[in-house]
Amino acid sequence: MHKKPIKIVLPLALGAAGGFAYWYFIGCVTGSCPLTSQWWTSTAYGLLIGATFLLGGKKSSAD
Numbered sequence: 001m002h003k004k005p006i007k008i009v010l011p012l013a014l015g016a017a018g019g020f021a022y023w024y025f026i027g028c029v030t031g032s033c034p035l036t037s038q039w040w041t042s043t044a045y046g047l048l049i050g051a052t053f054l055l056g057g058k059k060s061s062a063d
Contacts, residue, residue: 011053019046 023042031037035045 008054011050012047013050015050015053016043016047019043019049022046 020039020043023036023039026036027033027042028036034041036042
């Protein structure tokens with residue numbers, strides 16, 4: 001069974017937006033933080049976190 005495109009794009013977009021928002025509002029002032037010192041690394045990390053929601057558990061059909 002295939003997922004609808006919106007169910008794939010939405011978690012990825014929300015994760016990327018969350019990562020960018022974290023960099024923009026909190027970020028790292030000193031530049032020594034590996035994940036939040038640059039916008040693209042923080043956004044990519046957020047995208048990765050959003051992708052984990054796509055992996056969800058499989059439903060058991062053993063009932």
